[in-house]
Amino acid sequence: MIRSIEFYIDMIFVTAKVWILDLLSRFLPDWMVVFASIVISSVVILCLGPVIMMYLTLLERKLIGRIQNRYGPNRVGKWGLLQPIADGIKMFTKEDIVPANADKIVHLLAPIVIVVPALMVFLVVPFGERMTAVNLNIGLLYFIAVSSVTVLPIFMGSWASRNKYSLLGGMRTAAQMISYEIPMTLAVVPAIMMSQSLSTNTIVLAQVGDYDLHWFIFTPWGIVGFIVFFLCATAECNRPPFDLPEAESELVAGFHTEYSGMKFALFYMAEYMNTFTLCGIAATLFLGGWQGPFLPSWLWFFGKTFVLICVMIWFRGTFPRFRVDHLMGFAWKFLLPLTLVNILLTALWQFTSDLEAWFWSILVLGISLWILVKLNRTFVPEKRKYLLVD
């Protein structure tokens, strides 16, 4: 049966893959076709990841430039579009400096190991209507587990460099990342509760509704959950304002001080791929994933992720950096209790009806936010009184 043209454009990537597999099954044995199916998905992700990262760096430089009232890079190619390629060539041809006292194996392994979880998360991101690479039924738990492995190569990188600044930066980065993982995980729990499943595809399908008003962000717990998740995602990617561990004025460059050339490029790539996947997951969980009225589903997904990435870049151009004790205090003393209150709000939403639920939610939220802000007063030391001798 002939469907509408929108359906065909929507399914263009799935159709392409099925067509290639069909072609291959003519002259390859069965088991090789299974392999080919896996290889096609992997190759697409392995090409998509770095290309997204490259153009994300260009986007960031241009947007930050515009915020700072200047053009970004615009010499290399029209609008600077070839700038990432020039950057790539530069990274490839730089000299690879390893400190004399460094632990050579671990120094080499750290940038390699950090890219692996960043790429593995692409497997459960639902890019379009039937375009999740692997439709795991524990998709979200897989995402959280694999993201938590990212802490290990940071330790490896900072330790192997045999550098005080690296060590200090690495410990701060690791402490920040494990602290912000907990509110991130708890902020995701309401979405799981309301869609009754851990699979990312099912969570998107649970937000199907009339005129897209059933997105989780249009509920009280959804707003709070989205904001908490987004802030924790910004902290997990070590992006400003949470970038104390890798800021130039603080710790030279934190855990990647002693890395140059391709190894630094791998660290950089892991950070930007993490940014993309975390924004993608935020769009999936709270903003309705690939749903939208007229355009194909993958275009909606990329659009929503793009908007969230632009917000992250906007944060970078606007906010000053957190101090380290404020950073930790924010995660443990503010975001964590807020996520626990959020779970309570979700349960409230489940058991009461619409308008009444909004009223009670705003009441509970208002009271808890007021309490949390009062309890999180920054410490102001009292002024000393100096008696002047006349």
Place this chain on the structure above:
Amino acid sequence: MEILNWMAKFGTYAVMAGILIFALGVVTLRNLFHCALCLAAALIGTAVIYVVLQAEYLAAIQILLYVGAVVTLIIFAIMLTEHLAETTIRQNNSQSPLAIAGLLGFVALLTALILKTPWPITQTALKAKVSVMGLGKALMGAYAFPFEVISIILIAALIGTVVIAKKDDPEERS
């Protein structure tokens, strides 16, 4: 498709061998940080075996808790200790043959125990799938009391940590 089964078996045995090699690395390597990394690799290998045995939930939890938290804690402890950048001197003493003999005896005992236990391999057990919903219902239903006891133990551990790590109050200022 037979070849896929064969490849899966080969892969599983390779991962198992990898786990054993990394576990050997944990106890024999000289640099303590390398030992911690080998531990992380062995735990990830265990998670892979869980996936092969169709317990994906357990594999994800293994990676989240062990590699993400326990190994992180071990590495923090290593990093906060001084003088670990140099390799440690290998310890030799005259008791190692006796220790190895005792260890082999223990391994023999364990193997005999594992082979003789009547494991309940029934059809229902083989077809069982862990569902998150089933786990949740069990935790809130049948196992509610152990759940509460575990949370009390966690709170006790947290309070104990805070008490130990707190600085002593300064003496009364005169």
